[in-house]
Amino acid sequence: MTLSLSLADQIALELRADIIGGRLLPGMALVEAELVRAYNASRNTIREALHRLEREGLTRYVRNKGVVVRRLEREEVRDLFVVRRTLELQAIAQSGAFTQDQSERMQNAIEATALAREREDWRAVATHSLLVHQQIVGLMRSPLFDEFFAQVIAQLRLVFCAAPDEQRFQSPWLERDLEIHTLLANNNKLAAGEAMSLYLDDSERQSLALFTFP
Structure with missing residues (x-):
C-alpha cells in the first residue's frame, strides 16, 4: 500500500530534487515568503517542509539570514x-540476476550523463551520474534504502558544488559507470564490486581534496 504524502512532504521532495539537480546551491537562502x-x-x-530538509542534512538556520542550503x-x-560503500557494494554483492528492467533504467541514466557531457553541461553530468548510483542501490529492491540514498545523493550533490573546475571533477566517471553496468549485465558481480570499490576510493579522494586548505 502506498501512503499519500502531505503537502509539506511533497514540497520537501521538490526542493530536494532541486538540490540534486544543481538548481539550489550551498549558501542559497530558502526564503519562506517566496516559497x-x-x-x-x-x-x-x-516551515514543516524546511524542517524535513534540515533533518535530512540539506539545510540549516543562519541567524539574521534564515534557512539556507548547507555547505x-x-x-x-x-x-x-562510508554509507556509499555500505549500500552500493552490498547492493552489487547481494543482488539477484540483473533484470532487463534494471539494466534499462541504469542505461538510461548513463545515456543522460553522456548527452549532458556532449553539451558540456557539467552540472547535469553530476546529477545524472548520481542517479546511476541510485539505480545501483535500487538493486536491493528496498524502498527504505532507496529513500535514504536519495538523501545521501542530495548531500553528495552539495559536495560536488564545491569543485572549482566542474569539467575536471566530473569527466572521469562516465566510462566507469558504463564499465560497472557492463559487468552487471554480464552477471560478473565480483568484478563489478571490485570496480565499484575502486570507483568509490577515487571519488572519495577527489571529494575530500575539495576540503583541503593550505
Missing part, C-alpha cells in the same frame, strides 16, 4: 562515503 507564493502553501506547511564539512564527506 509560500511559489507553492501556494501556508507558512506552517513551508558540508570534510568529516561529513568522509561519512557519506
Whole structure:
C-alpha cells in the first residue's frame, strides 16, 4: 500500500530534487515568503517542509539570514562515503540476476550523463551520474534504502558544488559507470564490486581534496 504524502512532504521532495539537480546551491537562502507564493502553501506547511530538509542534512538556520542550503564539512564527506560503500557494494554483492528492467533504467541514466557531457553541461553530468548510483542501490529492491540514498545523493550533490573546475571533477566517471553496468549485465558481480570499490576510493579522494586548505 502506498501512503499519500502531505503537502509539506511533497514540497520537501521538490526542493530536494532541486538540490540534486544543481538548481539550489550551498549558501542559497530558502526564503519562506517566496516559497509560500511559489507553492501556494501556508507558512506552517513551508516551515514543516524546511524542517524535513534540515533533518535530512540539506539545510540549516543562519541567524539574521534564515534557512539556507548547507555547505558540508570534510568529516561529513568522509561519512557519506562510508554509507556509499555500505549500500552500493552490498547492493552489487547481494543482488539477484540483473533484470532487463534494471539494466534499462541504469542505461538510461548513463545515456543522460553522456548527452549532458556532449553539451558540456557539467552540472547535469553530476546529477545524472548520481542517479546511476541510485539505480545501483535500487538493486536491493528496498524502498527504505532507496529513500535514504536519495538523501545521501542530495548531500553528495552539495559536495560536488564545491569543485572549482566542474569539467575536471566530473569527466572521469562516465566510462566507469558504463564499465560497472557492463559487468552487471554480464552477471560478473565480483568484478563489478571490485570496480565499484575502486570507483568509490577515487571519488572519495577527489571529494575530500575539495576540503583541503593550505
